[in-house]
Amino acid sequence: MPDFSFDLLSRRLFLGSAAFGVSTLTGLDLGRPAWSSSGRVTDTVRLTWGLSGLNLIAKERGEFDKILAKDGIKVEWLGPFPNHAPTLQAVTGGSADFSFGGSTTPALAAIIAGSPLVFTQFVVYEPRTTAIIAKDDSGINRIEDLVGKSVAVNRSGLGEFLLVAALEKHGIDRSTVKFVYLNPPDAAPALASGKVDAWSMWSPGVDIARLEYKAHDLFLEGRDLEFQIDYTSYLTTRKFATDNPALVRAVNDAFRAEGKWISENSREAEYIAQKAGKYSDQVRDRFIAMNRQYRYFSVDDKPFVADLQRAADWLTARNILPEPVKVTNHLV
8 A cells, every 4th residue: 555755854754753752751650550451541543544445444334443442442533645654654743543554665764764663563465456557658668668767656665666676677777767756646647747757556546547547557566576575564653552552452453354354345345445536437346356355464473574574675775775674673
């Protein structure tokens, strides 16, 4: 799902928020327990959502709220957000408790910038459908045709890493292609108007653009990328997780239940998503045919965490992430 242009302003926001979090921790009464006997210090959890993905379906279907209500937990839904990084900013700034289940790459970038975020669990959904697309009348029909052209991507996110991987696979120097850093709401009209020549994007945006702008795939993640570099993830602040371990576990379990329902009821799930996303029946039917499956991984799944660390190292080596990060230091 994952994301956002992680520019200098965002970095300052995260650093400032992180400093606030540290000062708040310093002012705590260290004589009291870190959490109550119930495993939480609040009965309300504030969750973020966007116009696609699992969180949207969870919000619209209502069963997620009912599951948590059995434990006396009330859900507040905040959104819609366009991509993952703004939800990370909301969590860091204290206006939300969990990010909305999006790309690990901007999450790692935020952590590197100083945000006190920690991963609570991970999701892998298949098929992987992030793609680099160009309009049919653009004359761009293969990755090699991008030399001298501009491509809209989200910085430190799915769009950027997929373009880097595609260029690398085809032996093309990154400096010969112009990376244009745009959020999804800005990238779509930029492609439509010809202000950029191609767009690297995930579902459902890429599917809608492919249909509405008469575009085609140049590089498809699930088909052309042999390995996975970016995963879906949920994050909260370290303090929230420390104060509310039982609540974090309850939220994790509720998301797992929602993912199981979607995997087993993809047709119903796609109708729910279409109603909120307001896209065509043709796009909806394409998603139904995909029959998306969701698999969850806990933070103590060592093979998965090792795969994520390899992904982080790959991104760092290619300057998508600005410096190395040790994933195991940011898990709860």
